[in-house]
Amino acid sequence: MNRKAWDVLLKIFLIANILLILFFWFDGSGLNFSKGFGLSMIALGRLFGLSAVFLVLLQVLLIGRTRWIEQLFGLDKLSRWHHTTGLYAIILIILHPVSLAIGYGIIGKIGFFPSFWSLVTGWSDTVKSLIAAIIFILIIILSIHISKKRMKYETWYYIHVLTYAAIILAFFHQLVDGGDFLSQNLGGAFRIYWIILYIFVALNILLFRFFRPIWNWVRHDFVIDRIESASDSAVSVYIKGKNLEKFKVIPGQFMIWRFLQKGFWLEAHPFSLSGYNLEKDRYIRLTIKNLGDFTSKAGQLKKGTKVLIDGPHGIFTSRIARHEKFLFIAGGVGITPIRAMLEELSLKEKDCILMYANNSRKDILFESEFEKMAKSHDHIKIYQVLSKERGWKGENGYVDKEKIQRLIKDISHREIYVCGPPALMTSVLQSLKELEVKDKQIHYEKFSL
Numbered sequence: 001m002n003r004k005a006w007d008v009l010l011k012i013f014l015i016a017n018i019l020l021i022l023f024f025w026f027d028g029s030g031l032n033f034s035k036g037f038g039l040s041m042i043a044l045g046r047l048f049g050l051s052a053v054f055l056v057l058l059q060v061l062l063i064g065r066t067r068w069i070e071q072l073f074g075l076d077k078l079s080r081w082h083h084t085t086g087l088y089a090i091i092l093i094i095l096h097p098v099s100l101a102i103g104y105g106i107i108g109k110i111g112f113f114p115s116f117w118s119l120v121t122g123w124s125d126t127v128k129s130l131i132a133a134i135i136f137i138l139i140i141i142l143s144i145h146i147s148k149k150r151m152k153y154e155t156w157y158y159i160h161v162l163t164y165a166a167i168i169l170a171f172f173h174q175l176v177d178g179g180d181f182l183s184q185n186l187g188g189a190f191r192i193y194w195i196i197l198y199i200f201v202a203l204n205i206l207l208f209r210f211f212r213p214i215w216n217w218v219r220h221d222f223v224i225d226r227i228e229s230a231s232d233s234a235v236s237v238y239i240k241g242k243n244l245e246k247f248k249v250i251p252g253q254f255m256i257w258r259f260l261q262k263g264f265w266l267e268a269h270p271f272s273l274s275g276y277n278l279e280k281d282r283y284i285r286l287t288i289k290n291l292g293d294f295t296s297k298a299g300q301l302k303k304g305t306k307v308l309i310d311g312p313h314g315i316f317t318s319r320i321a322r323h324e325k326f327l328f329i330a331g332g333v334g335i336t337p338i339r340a341m342l343e344e345l346s347l348k349e350k351d352c353i354l355m356y357a358n359n360s361r362k363d364i365l366f367e368s369e370f371e372k373m374a375k376s377h378d379h380i381k382i383y384q385v386l387s388k389e390r391g392w393k394g395e396n397g398y399v400d401k402e403k404i405q406r407l408i409k410d411i412s413h414r415e416i417y418v419c420g421p422p423a424l425m426t427s428v429l430q431s432l433k434e435l436e437v438k439d440k441q442i443h444y445e446k447f448s449l
Helices: 003-028 030-034 037-063 067-073 075-108 112-122 126-149 153-177 187-220 293-300 332-347 367-376 401-407 422-434
Strands: 223-231 234-240 254-259 269-277 283-289 307-313 325-331 351-358 380-386 414-419 442-444
Touching (some): 003 030, 003 067, 003 187, 037 075, 037 153, 037 187, 067 075, 075 112, 112 126, 126 153, 187 307, 223 283, 234 293, 283 293, 283 332, 325 332, 332 351, 332 414, 367 380, 380 401, 401 422, 414 422
Parallel strands (some): 325 351, 325 414, 351 380, 414 442
Antiparallel strands (some): 223 234, 234 283
16 A cells, blocks of 8 residues: 555544544533533533543554554654644643533532542542543653753653553543443443554554564564774664564664663664665664763673664655655764665665765764765765864865755755754755755654654
């Protein structure tokens, strides 16, 4: 099935679920809108609760590395949607008890706070829902804090594991206390549908987030073969394994790597594939630049260490290209996925131009590899752009509109891939916009899990 067909199918799936929830809600609570303001607020409160849980389940599906969704949109885009739906979910989670407290307060002729306290203490599983709501709110607050402070990936990971606990608590609360699940008409059918929805999400998470990495590990027995210096501040880790020719990986993709070595096995980190050979020596390679925390310890990894790989992920590949010519713009360690793509496209004799930005020559990754590639393939041009290298005879400064316009004469006929630090990406994307490059030509991923 092609991408457009999958896109349509997913939209139908999403809309169908929304309509089903509205249908069941209307059967259980919707008619209360004609029975006064108090009952109307209760009906709205129930809808807010149902919608909040649906969005949370959707969040989990979006960020759960669900392959059939990811291959259509890419994990990076799904991650951004995950953040957006999370904000809406928190608003609905807060509105849910507030609306119910207002509604029951009006009916019982008591104030908001007594009504709220009655909800918390007077219903069998409401305490669980309150704990779930607090967990969700804490996750959002901590996520924002982590994003601003650029905390460790593993800190982000373990905080988000709490989401599963909150979802389970909300599930039992809704089935036990949810008015729409207890209605005499279609309440039973709604319960069955809601349980199926939870099971569907749970199976996808178990399959793609847990079973798939374990299956790949058992099938391929990934192990570190050797570690080489890639620059003054980066190392390349070569991974070998069994039946690597059957490991379905596309240059440009990234994986989440867990090294089963003392001091490393508790941490899993996303890194792009920087090189591969699945035919002769049969290896895959990742390159890690010392940016602090885990990356500063990469040189301590040892030959023979087992590796658990989650992936590959992402659609930042040549498979999405519409043109036969390519322009790659990279900065710093953002070169890693592009390095693998250039290797692939050089073998296919595709016309490729690389503009690679760094502060100084010592920061350049794969310099000798790029020189060899350019000498061996006439259809590949490489421009090293350095901003702080004295006496550099190549391109100086930054990748900007002037350089792109001067060096790339046929930009309207090229597929463009951009990867690098946020400042570079923002600047380059703005330059491309000013050069009136079509959006569908430009591909980029922020790799922001």
